Amino acid sequence: MEFDAVLLPPRRARMVAQGLWHDRTINDDLDACVAECPDKLALTALQVEQGATTRFTYREMARMADRIAVGLSRLGVGNNDVVACQLPNWWQFTLVYLACSRIGAVMNPLMHIFRERELSFMLKHGETRVVIVPKTFRGFDFEHMVSELQPSLPDLKHIVVVGGEGPDSFEALLSGPAWENEHDAHDILTRSRPGPDDVTQLIYTSGTTGEPKGVMHSANTTMANIIPFAQRLRLGADDVVLMASPMAHQTGFMYGLMMPVMLKASAVLQDIWEPKQAIELIRAAGASFTMASTPFLTDLARTVAETGQQVPSLRTFLCAGAPIPGPLVEQARQVLGTKIVSAWGMTENGAVTMIQLDDEDVRAFTTDGLALPGVELKVVGEGDQALPADQPGSLLVRSCSNFGGYLRRSQLNGTDAEGWFDTGDVARIDAQGYVRITGRSKDVIIRGGENIPVVEIESLLYRHPDVAMAAIVAYPDERLGERACAVVVPKPGRSVDLPSIVQFLKGQKVAIQYIPERLVVREAMPSTPTGKIQKFKLRDLLRESAA
Template identity: 60%
Template sequence: MDFDAVLIEPRRAAMVAAGLWLDKTADDFFDACLATNPDAMALSSITVANGARRDLTWAQLDLLANRAALGLRKLGVGRNDVVTCQLPNGWEFVATYLGCSRIGAVFNPVMPMFREHELRFMLRHGESKVFLVPKLFRGFDHEAMAEAMQPDLPDLRHIVVAGGAGANSFDALMNTPAFDADLATITPETRLGPDDVCQLIYTSGTTGEPKGVMHTANTMYANLAPFADRLGMGADDVILMFSPMAHQTGFMYGLLLPLMLKARFVLMDTWDKAMAARTIEGDGVTWTMASTPFLLDLTGAMEELGTDPQSLRIFLCAGTVIPGPVVERAQHVLGARVISAWGMTENGAVTTVLPSDPSQRAAQTDGVPLPGIELQIRDRDGQPVSDPGFEGDLYVRGCSNFGGYLKRPHWNNVDADGWFDTGDIARRDAEGYIRICGRSKDIIIRGAENIPVVEVEAALFKHPAVQTVAIVGYPDDRLGERACAFVVPKPGQSLSFDAMTAHLKSHDFAIQYWPERLELREALPATASGKIQKFELRRQLREAMGL
């Protein structure tokens, strides 16, 4: 695979000269962990369904990473080959990523909730050579799904199944008979460099297909270093991650960040508020990061169970607005600072409030830029506007900007001066704090997950009863937003909510992408050119809901 990460080289010299690119990889940071204290506890991996856990030292994790590297090489994986991983949070995910990095392979995490519709595109577009899946996860047979797709994916040579029993099992992958002899073939020369694409991660957009975001070690660690410094994080932290590591939140802040800090990290494969509360108490968790629904759940669980959250120092909340009462209640119950933040898959966290800020800042703003990041708010003519309170298009420029979209450089949205068009609308106050006001791109964020509106609309258009459809978001206290489908049925036809969801299920859409409300109309508001006025639909919906 040739990676067209065209946004890296033009800014390399300036980023290195400014000390923003560290020229270190995950391998370099792991080596430092191993050299400092190989027998220190590194990773605790918890399976929520049965409460099982596996605790690993840095030395033990190193051994598993080497076994994964050799197993992948045995399958023919080499430099710049893409390995797609749909595993839930756990030691297997971590070992696979580290193994990929040691043999120069590119890691492609995909969400466990994805099904055939999303995966066929991602695996084909990324030319994935190996696909790692769980046998069963949340009652779904991922192995059967993967095997059914394989004939349609010419580049996919191997399926590896965690929890499987056959020759394609993860256990078989990790079993290299000539381990000691083969280990000598993995050297620093086989590793990825700091400017090599090391992560390919897909994000939904308005283009009608997912976009393959390319990151290097330099772009990701350029975010993590100032992020950790701002929040006062170090080797004494214990990081809990329950957000999926196939999402940039889980990957960067649940895996890469603790490696950089030499800090212990605790992974939960699914969300369970009671187990999270007990884990924070039992493992002395100091830091975690997730969206508002998780904060609400955790606060409630701590109250219900009476567990002790005294170790928890920071809950960083991103992805959705945090209502003021939620911040106040959480800080009272947890005793931790609630830090609001905003970012994107393409950049990692871009803004955060400061730990020294008054608590209401987290409810009122999304923070100020991290060092190495610049923001611009532009008017409709593309001109920067510095007036406080002006709402305009948000542009970002800086060290953690991605390398580009795989095979779609014309979508990179970066101008000649290096400014990236985020597609979001924001305002800035007199002190430089921003607030995300909305999105110019057609995406709904439900529980910190982007809903690919264009794709879902396209699928609903295929229903025989649908003449016109438009999907818009509406506010939700728990998830931030939910989706509503406005449908104009064909003459003499109708559409029920159950029929709509059954149709989307038949098209293999993940349930999280299904609209949770259906409104039937005789017509939809539109411009003279026929473009549907979604802002008017949002207004109508809010009015109908009394919002």
């Protein structure tokens, strides 16, 4: 595979001179762990359905990574070849990435919810040589699905099945034979190790806009984000990271897979979100940090309150992906005793902004935090003129962790000659530098020339006593151009109607022009696996209902 990561070379000299790129790879950090703390528990992975727990020390993890790496090379995988991994949060996911890094292969993490439509595009676009899937997960046969796709994928040479039977199983091909003891193993493991600017990850955008793009990252871009991220959260070798967010998403990949190795910390993986199981894991492992979207925090706080099983070790819960309702922060602080941290980021950059641990709790539900070190932000209006504080406009980011570009779609890279990346988000920045994302540019609703503050209205709706989830989307209007529709999921046993929504928002002193003029009640929201509401699907729903 030829990678066109054109955004990396122009900024290399400046990033290195400023000390923002560290010219290390995950290989360097794993080797350091083996040298300094070989017998420390590195990884604990729980498979909820099977009730199985697997553990690795750093010595054991490095040995298995080497084994899988040599096994992959036996399948013809080499430098810059793409290995796709459609696995839940199983130990094999972590080990496959570490193995790919040993031989210069590029990992393409794929969400386990993807089916034929998404996979046929991504596997073909990435010229995938090997795809690794579970035999079954949550009742679905992944082996059959990918086998049906293989004839249409000319570059796909091998399907490796975790939990499979016969010669094509992960166990037979990769994790079983002691490949690391073969006569040529040392040469395989050392001749093609990637450099810090080589592409190490190909990850497709999560799909809130409906258009997947292949994001390319190097060790320098990912580590340039993880290091200040951990520093702001005061994370170190003594921490235990619980990761229940999918590792096929940037949240899980960077902060559940890479970060613990970089910190010489311990990681605990949970493959299916079940809050009672999460509480047991936190208590048993002494988990001190986790990161997930709002529904995870809601579930955890509710279950701790219901069961009385406290989680005293959990110091910090970083919540990202959507604004955090104020009442949830207040409840979680009281019930969990945990600092709730708001943050905002993108697949293309990792985390971009985050509040500080010493900030008052109100910052967590009124802002998305301050820029991390190595990140510059600006909000611009028409003509790309910088706007003053508290004025909403298009959010641009210039970051040490900005990606290398979109694979074979460099025309969409959205980065100008000065390195400013157009996030596609609308935001405002206050006088203290705190950012508030007010919506996607495609989510802006302009009613008769008046911009509706979508995120603010959504945040207010979350305070409605009968509303569990809420989203505001536009629908067309002949006279005003657009009007606002509220899409809500009621709390169990509750009901919601438009008059009650209008009355509630009037009680919150909302301008009449901002109040939704239509209501759609649903049992669930279309969302990504990390909890982001897919508004493009809601807009499609409104168009279909109006047709």
